[in-house]
Amino acid sequence: MIINHPLLGPRDAAEFVYKGDASLINRPNWQADDAAELFHEYLYLRDNPAGQHRELWYHEQGDRSWLIVTRNTLTHEISNVEFARDVALAERPKK
Amino acid sequence: MSQINRIEGGLINRSKKLSFTFNGQSLEGYEGDTLASALLANGHRMVGRSFKYHRPRGIFSAGSEEPNALVQLRTGAYQEPNTRATVTELFHGLEATSQNHRGSLKYDFMAVNDLFSSFLSAGFYYKTFMWPKAFWEKFYEPVIRAAAGLGRLSGQDDPDIYDKGFLHCDVLVVGAGAAGLSAALSAGRAGARVILMDEDFCMGGRLNVETLSVNDQSGSEWATQALAELSAMDNVRLMTRTTAYGAYDHGIVGALERVTDHLISSENKPRQILWRVYTKRTILCAGATERPIAFGNNDRPGVMLAGAVRAYVNRWGALPGKRVAVFTNNDDGWRTATDLAAKGVEITAVIDSRDGQPPVDVPKGAAIVMGGRIVDTKGRHGIRSITLSNGQQIPVDCLAVSGGWSPNVQLTCHQRGRPTWRDDIAAFVPGGELPQGMSVAGAASGNLSLSSVLLNGHDIGNSVVSDLGFTPSKVKASSSEEETTGISAFWHVRESKARAWLDLQNDVTVKDVKLSHQEGFRSVEHLKRYTTLGMATDQGKTANIPALAVMAECTGKSLPETGTTIFRPPYTPVAIGALAGRARGKDFRPSRLSPSHSWAKEQGAIFVEAGMWYRAQWFPRSGETHWRQSVDREVTQTRASVGVCDVTTLGKIDVQGRDAAQFLNKVYANAFAKLPVGKVRYGIMLREDGIMMDDGTSARFAENHFVMTTTTANAVSVFRHMEFCRQCLWPEMDVHLISSTEQYAQFAVAGPNARKLLQKVVDSDHDISNEAFPFMGCGEITVCGGVPTRLFRISFSGELAYEIAVPTRYGDSLVRTLIAAGEEFDVTPYGTEALGVMRIEKGHAAGNELNGQTTARDLGMGRMVSKKKDSIGNTLSEREGLNLENGLSLVGFRPVNRSEELKAGFHFISKGNTANMANDEGWMSSVAFSPNLGHSIGLGFIKRGSERLGEIVIATDPLRGGEMDVEIVSAHFIDPEGERLRA
Incomplete structure (x- = not known):
């Protein structure tokens, strides 16, 4: 597979390390009343879709950026690649 | 007789003769030959024996689809089995041998299998060797294994790159x-x-x-x-x-x-x-790829694909036979007849399964049989005649068959x-x-x-x-004369009574496919696995479609309804050696060498692999014949005076930024935000699920600058995790990480004389006295006249100890300087074994204890997990299951009979209980012989361990055997008050 890195262009998937569902960037609030329940869901309950999947890849043999890759799990077609940091910042609740 | 079947023409270089051997016989061919074309030119029709029935087999095709002509090339370690003669380029000195026979190729003892063919039909193994069950391992399997396979491996390492x-x-x-x-x-x-x-x-x-x-x-x-x-x-x-x-x-x-x-x-x-x-x-x-038509005894040497026959004649000037007949269901098959006739080869007959008129001009002298069928062939070691459905026999020494092209x-x-x-x-x-x-x-x-x-x-x-955005050139396509390509599907001759082969490589016949259908294996994937059709080196390139057609006939479905099996890579065989590339043996992965490696090698150190690193395990001195002697001495000398150990391999992460302290406060479970500049703190990292991930130290060199160490094993994964935290969880933080593991050489200097030794190398303007540089202090100093150095007063051994880090290029020089300076203190280098002994004596956890199943609480560090802040793993570490009253805790163990030796992997059982899973209370994680105590000591996890000090339990090893009484003791075997550290 080839991952189209936002800065470095097309790179072989062998340069990356896979982590999993991109929802892992949405870490729950530790002070919530139901924090234990939220963390349990965050860590253990994930979707395993046959089709579009947003997932985390780490460019370990490259610039060490964490990427969110949108991949079709049926065809491996990659339709979008973003910096996880950008996504995380954009999804932050506005202060 | 040399090259008796060589004729004029072809793309071979007749000015360059090449000598080769086949089954020891010296033969000649030309540059441009394949092994197959050279064998044919030399009149060799029979080149091997079939897989199951050991039937004589010849060259069938002229390309990579070859099912039959599998030979062994070269000798010794270079020996390579199951290569296709049809794609083996001939070279001078090539040595080839035929395969799959005992005795000579011509008189194979295993040919007896052919007589028992009616017992060896599809599914034979599945049906026959099921009982008695005990016979499988002792009898059936060894016999089958001895008889199976085609070529033989050399049994030696592949010497090629x-x-x-x-x-x-x-x-x-x-x-x-x-x-x-x-x-x-x-x-x-x-x-x-x-x-x-x-x-x-x-x-x-x-x-x-x-x-x-x-x-x-x-x-x-x-x-x-x-x-x-x-x-x-x-x-x-x-x-x-x-x-x-x-x-x-x-x-x-x-x-x-x-x-x-x-x-x-x-x-x-x-x-x-x-x-x-x-x-x-x-x-x-x-x-x-051309495919054959199945008819009785269609596997004899000399029966070949029609396109291959004319390929040998046209490209290689090699004649597969002198009296050739053609059996075809399409116009292209006729081309073989006309091409060969043009070269003066006798065409005895053209049999076309189609009715009607011949599609091309009839070669002179050939019998033309439209709507014809071949039902059988004769010839023990090669085809001698064909028998048509009307009983007519025609003598031939080569039969060119075409069932059309796939x-x-x-x-x-x-x-x-x-x-x-x-x-x-x-x-x-x-x-x-x-x-x-x-x-x-x-x-x-x-x-x-x-x-x-x-x-x-x-x-x-x-x-x-x-x-792709290029402008195509205006050049027109090349053109060729028109030709006829008519075909009428025809797969096998029903009138044939004799066995008709579909898959030559796996000896699968029309009957086998019918049997498979009869026994319920009707899907193509089942058919393949039941009969082994289409398996092995040729992957059924010539066999699959005719076999599917026979199955379609049995099921009454059409061929497209029947479908094909799934094609998977590789198209043709790829050697495992090629897939491995250079990554084999020692080069399977890189070797990481610490900066003191060559020095340690000079000292005769014994090395151990730690991940990719090579670390000195111990340093034998002359007269020491057992590793324990060396390790005991290294421990004793260090505790008595001073020792030096390379700890470069521990992961080092440089953490900088305005939020560096806040960041560490979140990745460590214990508090870090208020660590003063110039101080080091021990920290524990949890996984988000509350289990221990790693431990190490972080030193604060400036308000916004920390240097973290991780364990050797987790250096990569901790860095990855921290980058995840930084980029994905807390992207608004101003913090940056750099791995500096390879940028610094780091040595532990431990023992009561550690300070005295260091004072000899530290430049005089830096005060490292106990007052100026107390336990858990850190600072940037210089040594040896200006070499920039980081000094940490931390101790894994439990002694007065420092870790000293210099840029990697000074590492070799520093260790030599330290050892030379330490001569007056009888300094010793020590390796990972002594390091391990000393940490067990101190009760420090390491990889054996941080095994991915244990929590901070299990390790006796539960109270370090701060509840006042958010940190990774904090919330889930409070889960009920991780905080059970009778949970595990890390304690020390010693044998009641001090002369007994503890073993890691022991399981603990309360006295009076039987040793079984239900009564299992924990396990021994690390053991060592303590030269200071003079007996074996261990660390381990046992339920409610910290409340049970002094209790005697049974330590048992049901796997390797052995059982003994052990006493639960404090994990701090040496200097429990930590006075030495602060000396």
């Missing part, structure tokens, strides 16, 4: 026949970066073996000219002897180049290269595409979804006449490059 490489291009053209050359010309002329690869050593494909002309030249002349034009283009790379074996995700194609297989010696060059080709577009021009769709199916059926050519063609970026041209797409192939290749080449 294999490489891997990456290629990039705009257009990859797979196959350099008429279509591939046309497509490559179109793409190359437009200026695209093109790679053209072909499995043959001579590009041109069927142009080299047919007598059809292109642009009024012979096919091979046109190919030569096209290749000359292509090789003159800077943007085109030609790769012969290279097979595209698989189409992978995102349009990547795998290819195997056989670099030195055609040479007598590799001469230290890589023998084969496995290429990973990144291409924007692929044009598959893989051609088509496009080579394999690569189009590697991403689960399924081929579609075309009735007009009676074949599957590429259909549905092709792998990304792939187009198909020529015979591979179902264009079976040369003129259509040339045009199709040209057009597809042009359309692919225009898609």
